[in-house]
Amino acid sequence: MVSIMGKKAGSNRLKRQMMPAFWQVPRKAYRFAIRPIPGPHPIDRCYPLGVLLRDVLKVVSNMRETEKVLHNGYVYVDGVKRYDVHFPVGLMDVVELQPLKKVYRLVPRDGLILKPIEIAEGEKMEKEKNLKICKVVRKHTVKGGRIQYTLHDGRNILDDPKLNGITINDSILIKVPGQEVIDTVKMEKGALALITAGDNAGTTGRIVEVKEGTITLPKRVVVESDSKRLEIPADIVIAIGRERPLLSI
Structure with missing residues (x-):
């Protein structure tokens, strides 16, 4: 049998x-x-x-x-x-x-x-305790022509006027457990950034340059911290504020 x-x-x-x-x-x-x-x-x-x-x-x-x-x-x-x-x-x-x-x-x-x-x-x-910074890891069009933003923790946000101009690698401050958009931060020159992995994990600094990727190299971000410059893949950097961090980190 x-x-x-x-x-x-x-x-x-x-x-x-x-x-x-x-x-x-x-x-x-x-x-x-x-x-x-x-x-x-x-x-x-x-x-x-x-x-x-x-x-x-x-x-x-x-x-x-x-x-x-x-x-x-x-x-x-x-x-x-x-x-x-x-x-x-x-x-x-x-x-x-x-x-x-x-x-x-x-x-x-x-x-x-x-x-x-x-x-x-x-x-x-x-x-x-009700606020969270999330990084946009994907942006695409879904049924009905609506724009969907996927965040680093698996959340999805559909069309929101506050997200106009936001793209992959930018950050969104949301209210939890709902997903109300409170603020946004673009990954661009002058923004504050936090390195999330590697030997420099936990280092914060200001972005001085964003380098677009090539066939062989990923998109990189140059972060200045304590008078030294670190060139880090954008995948392991998250924007956390402009003049100051949006949250205590």
């Missing part, structure tokens, strides 16, 4: 030797770690929510406590309750821990691709 079985789903765990380098998890303590589920961020540029709470923020002691905290609806990501320890959190995401009254934004810092930075409690926290 031939048994017919459906295709097995992917594993929900990851060997620790295969973890991204920026995960602050001991590699030799245990064999496996949590694997992020497919979602708004790629696996090499995100934390699973369980790892963030247990190993990075250290607000829980073990995964059983983590699951209980999430099940009770105490954790919000970009203003939405999240219940899954595997949910991926990445660049510019806002994580709110309601019982502790703490809010964190994930940004590059100190050479790490992602590091949670606490937003100071008070008026600033109440304002900034």
Whole structure:
């Protein structure tokens, strides 16, 4: 008798030797770690929510406590309750821990691709926890001749008068969990920029030149920071403001 079985789903765990380098998890303590589920961020540029709470923020002691905290609806990501320890959190995401009254934004810092930075409690926290800077990674025309903008965290925004002139690599300040457009920043000379990957991850500076790509080279951005100039691929640079950053980073 031939048994017919459906295709097995992917594993929900990851060997620790295969973890991204920026995960602050001991590699030799245990064999496996949590694997992020497919979602708004790629696996090499995100934390699973369980790892963030247990190993990075250290607000829980073990995964059983983590699951209980999430099940009770105490954790919000970009203003939405999240219940899954595997949910991926990445660049510019806002994580709110309601019982502790703490809010964190994930940004590059100190050479790490992602590091949670606490937003100071008070008026600033109440304002900034609902705001997020997103980078435009795709722009195309959809049915009906409408323009759709795809952002770095998988969001899509259809025609909006505030986005006239905005193109790929520019940034949009939106309100979460909705997607109301608050402000925009073009990736152009004079804008403030943040490097999101590589040895200079977390470095901020002012754009002094934007170089168009060629057949062999990608589009590059020259960023001036601390009296030195860095020529970085535009893919790993995000515009964060004009005279000053739109948010605390």
